Amino acid sequence: MAYLVTGGTGFIGSWVVKSLLERGHKVVAFDWAPGRHALDQVVGKRADEVTIVQGDLTHMHRVIETIREHKVTHIAHIAAAGLTLCHANPVHAVQINGLGFANMLEICRSMDIERMVWASSAGVFGGNWGDKPVPNDAPFHPRNVYAGLKILGETLAAQYHDAYGTDVIGLRYSFVNGHGMPDHQGGRMIKELCEKTALGQPATVPWGDDTPDWLWGGDAGEATAMALEAKPTKVRALNVPGDSAPMSKAVAYVKSLLPDADITVQPGKMGFSRFDGSVTEKEIGYTPKWTMEMQLRERINRVREENGLPLVG
Numbered sequence: 001m002a003y004l005v006t007g008g009t010g011f012i013g014s015w016v017v018k019s020l021l022e023r024g025h026k027v028v029a030f031d032w033a034p035g036r037h038a039l040d041q042v043v044g045k046r047a048d049e050v051t052i053v054q055g056d057l058t059h060m061h062r063v064i065e066t067i068r069e070h071k072v073t074h075i076a077h078i079a080a081a082g083l084t085l086c087h088a089n090p091v092h093a094v095q096i097n098g099l100g101f102a103n104m105l106e107i108c109r110s111m112d113i114e115r116m117v118w119a120s121s122a123g124v125f126g127g128n129w130g131d132k133p134v135p136n137d138a139p140f141h142p143r144n145v146y147a148g149l150k151i152l153g154e155t156l157a158a159q160y161h162d163a164y165g166t167d168v169i170g171l172r173y174s175f176v177n178g179h180g181m182p183d184h185q186g187g188r189m190i191k192e193l194c195e196k197t198a199l200g201q202p203a204t205v206p207w208g209d210d211t212p213d214w215l216w217g218g219d220a221g222e223a224t225a226m227a228l229e230a231k232p233t234k235v236r237a238l239n240v241p242g243d244s245a246p247m248s249k250a251v252a253y254v255k256s257l258l259p260d261a262d263i264t265v266q267p268g269k270m271g272f273s274r275f276d277g278s279v280t281e282k283e284i285g286y287t288p289k290w291t292m293e294m295q296l297r298e299r300i301n302r303v304r305e306e307n308g309l310p311l312v313g
């Protein structure tokens, strides 16, 4: 018996792997570009316990072979085309996030997978919600192909559940932060705010007028593991909030840890929102554990430790 994590060597996939290993599960990571960077950063030595399978999820037979060979009972379907690929090559993105996702549901249905938990996104709601937390059943407002394909996923998942009894739960992660984070978009912001400041380099932080919902990778991994193990849920897709805190507060916190930090804050907004997690708490028991301060301190101290500098905070 094993748990399959698609995208299991990527950023969030590695945090999901960590939570599953800690719960004593046998884990198979399926990824089309398997690398050890994120797994090593997140899971450390225990990454050796993970069975890594190279494969493209749009090749249905490859997923089926893997499930048969490793006797997979549960799936965390984390792999997807991200914002950049959706923008650069919408056709390919539809193949992965649309057709590939439908294939995964068909596999669950026909191979009696006990449950699949998959990565939707808080992006389904669009931005412009201001201070009001976005409720779990808020209307969708896709701003790009990426969000549109996550909405297609939620629609397909509801159909498979209602018509065929497939046990599937989508998790709408907000802005995930943590070790192993890719260097694009939010990753670039964290690199400036935590990595450059940790090393005493000048940093330029974007979105100074915004309020990110800081979701620690460990909380995202825990939410995923909890959803895989929860009793059957009434709701098919759940918000996964973190700690909503203004960028100005984050910058002030970093300066309190590193008083000499040279930080230029750029004005503007990325379009973050806050998310209501009350339905999620009721359904799977998840609440975020990591505050913005804990997250930034951890990221700064990891860099300082790696560079032989004294820890802060």
Ligand SMILES: NC(=O)c1ccc[n+]([C@@H]2O[C@H](COP(=O)([O-])OP(=O)(O)OC[C@H]3O[C@@H](n4cnc5c(N)ncnc54)[C@H](O)[C@@H]3O)[C@@H](O)[C@H]2O)c1
Binding pocket: 006, 007, 008, 009, 010, 011, 012, 013, 030, 031, 032, 033, 034, 055, 056, 057, 058, 078, 079, 080, 081, 082, 096, 100, 119, 120, 121, 122, 123, 172, 173, 174, 175, 176, 177, 182
């Ligand atoms: N990072 C965030 O803040 C965030 C927020 C909301 C939702 N999500 C969703 O979480 C999931 C993981 O995101 P991430 O930030 O860890 O990205 P990531 O790029 O680090 O991880 C995705 C992994 O999937 C793999 N992959 C992509 N296409 C594949 C395919 N066709 N077959 C097999 N493997 C494939 C990639 O190689 C990569 O390792 C995605 O579904 C993303 O849409 C991410």
